[in-house]
Amino acid sequence: MEINWQEFYARRTRQITGSQIRQFFALTERPEIISFAGGFPASDFFPREEIGRVLGELACAENSHALQYAPTEGNHDLRAYLAAKIRCAGSACHIDNIIITNGSQQGLDLLCRILVNPGDPVLVEEPAYVGGMGAIKSYGGVPAGIPMDGEGPLPAAMEKTILKLERQGRHPRLFYTVTNFHNPTGYTTSLARRKAILALAEDYNIVIIEDNPYGELCYEGTVPPNYQALDRSGRVIYLGSYSKIFIPGIRIGWMAAPQAVIEKVCLAKQTADLCSNSLGQRLAYRLSAEGFIDRHVKKLICFYRKNRDAMLETMERCFPPEINFTRPQGGFFVWVQFPPFYPPARELLHLALEQGVAFVHGEGFFSGAGGSHAARFSFSQVSPEKIAAGISRLGKLFYRFREEDTRQAAGE
Numbered sequence: 001m002e003i004n005w006q007e008f009y010a011r012r013t014r015q016i017t018g019s020q021i022r023q024f025f026a027l028t029e030r031p032e033i034i035s036f037a038g039g040f041p042a043s044d045f046f047p048r049e050e051i052g053r054v055l056g057e058l059a060c061a062e063n064s065h066a067l068q069y070a071p072t073e074g075n076h077d078l079r080a081y082l083a084a085k086i087r088c089a090g091s092a093c094h095i096d097n098i099i100i101t102n103g104s105q106q107g108l109d110l111l112c113r114i115l116v117n118p119g120d121p122v123l124v125e126e127p128a129y130v131g132g133m134g135a136i137k138s139y140g141g142v143p144a145g146i147p148m149d150g151e152g153p154l155p156a157a158m159e160k161t162i163l164k165l166e167r168q169g170r171h172p173r174l175f176y177t178v179t180n181f182h183n184p185t186g187y188t189t190s191l192a193r194r195k196a197i198l199a200l201a202e203d204y205n206i207v208i209i210e211d212n213p214y215g216e217l218c219y220e221g222t223v224p225p226n227y228q229a230l231d232r233s234g235r236v237i238y239l240g241s242y243s244k245i246f247i248p249g250i251r252i253g254w255m256a257a258p259q260a261v262i263e264k265v266c267l268a269k270q271t272a273d274l275c276s277n278s279l280g281q282r283l284a285y286r287l288s289a290e291g292f293i294d295r296h297v298k299k300l301i302c303f304y305r306k307n308r309d310a311m312l313e314t315m316e317r318c319f320p321p322e323i324n325f326t327r328p329q330g331g332f333f334v335w336v337q338f339p340p341f342y343p344p345a346r347e348l349l350h351l352a353l354e355q356g357v358a359f360v361h362g363e364g365f366f367s368g369a370g371g372s373h374a375a376r377f378s379f380s381q382v383s384p385e386k387i388a389a390g391i392s393r394l395g396k397l398f399y400r401f402r403e404e405d406t407r408q409a410a411g412e
C-alpha cells in the first residue's frame with residue numbers, strides 16, 4: 001500500500017506554506033534574465049581570500065575547538081564581542097543577554113516557538129518580511145498587518161488594530177518589525193515613530209521583536225537609535241545577522257534579550273540543532289575582532305550605494321510619473337507602487353519576463369489582501385549597468401499602459 005503522507009503530517013504543518021516569492025524564483029533566476037527579484041547579497045563581494053586564510057588557520061589549530069560542538073548559547077568570545085557592539089549602540093547588554101543563532105531566521109523561529117500559541121494574533125508591518133510571517137504562521141500565530149508610510153508603521157492604525165483585537169478577546173502580545181531599510185519597502189522607522197510605538201507597546205504590554213539585518217548598510221545620513229536602546233522596560237528583543245554585512249553561508253546571527261528569554265531560547269535551541277556552526281562562529285569572531293568586518297562594511301556601502309543610485313536614477317528618468325517608488329537610504333530594496341489602472345503586478349511580472357527582466361510582485365508580503373499593484377525591486381545583485389538596462393526596458397513596457405489609458409479616456 002502506498003503511503004499517503006498527508007495523513008502523517010502533524011496538524012501544525014498546515015500553516016507551513018511555501019512563499020509565493022520562492023515559487024517564482026525558478027522563473028526569475030534564469031541566467032538570461034536581469035533579476036531584481038532575489039534579495040541575496042552580492043556574491044562578487046564575498047571576501048574569499050580573508051575567509052580562506054582564517055578558515056585554514058582554524059582548521060589546522062591543534063586544539064580543534066573550531067571543529068568541535070560549541071555551547072548552545074554560542075562561542076564566548078563572539079558573544080562578548082556582540083554584547084560590546086550592542087552597548088555601543090546604546091543598550092545595556094551583558095554576554096548573558098546574547099545567544100548566537102543560525103542566522104536571524106532561526107532567531108525568529110525560536111522566538112515564535114517560545115512566545116506564540118496557536119491562534120495568537122501577532123502584529124506585523126504591512127507589507128512585511130515573508131520569512132517573519134512564515135515563522136509566526138508555522139507556530140499557528142495569525143499576523144495582523146499594521147500599514148506603513150515613509151516614516152514606518154502608523155501608531156494610530158496600530159492602536160486601532162490592538163483595540164479591535166481586544167474587543168474580540170484576542171490581546172496581541174508581540175509586534176515584529178524590521179526597523180531599518182525594511183524588507184520589502186526600504187523604509188526606515190523615524191525616531192518619533194519608534195518612540196510612539198514603544199509608548200503603545202508599554203501601554204498595551206506588547207513585546208517588540210526588532211529585526212535589523214540591514215541597519216549597517218546605510219548609504220546616506222544615519223539611522224535612529226534602536227528600539228532596544230530607547231526601551232526602558234526590557235520589552236525589546238533584538239535580532240542581528242552576519243548575512244548581509246559579511247556572508248550568509250556561515251549562517252550566523254545573534255539575539256540580544258533579557259537573560260530569562262535567552263535561557264528559554266537556549267533550551268528551545270538545544271532540541272533544534274544543539275549549537276550554531278562552530279567554525280562559522282570562530283570565523284565571524286576573528287574577522288570582527290581584527291576589524292576586518294567593519295572595513296568590509298565600508299566597502300559594501302560604496303558598492304551597494306552605486307547600485308541603489310543607478311536604480312533610483314533610472315526609475316526617475318524612465319518610469320511614467322504615475323508610478324511611485326521608495327527612495328531607501330540603505331539596504332537592498334525599493335518598493336514600487338503601480339496605479340490602479342495598470343494590470344496587477346503579477347501580470348506585469350509575466351510581461352516583464354518576456355522582456356528579460358524580473359521583480360517580485362507584492363501580494364506575498366501582505367498578511368491579508370493587498371499588494372496586488374505593488375512590487376519589490378532588489379538592487380543588491382545586479383551591476384549598475386544592468387540595473388539601468390533592466391529598468392529602462394521596464395519603463396518602455398509601463399509607458400504602454402499609460403498610453404492605453406490616455407486613449408481610453410479620449411474615447412478612442
Ligand SMILES: Cc1ncc(COP(=O)(O)O)c(C=O)c1O
Nearest residue numbers: 103104105129178183241243253
Ligand atoms: C528582514 C530579514 N530578516 C531576517 C532575514 C534572515 O537572515 P539570516 O540570513 O540572518 O537568517 C532576512 C533575509 O533576507 C531578512 O530580510
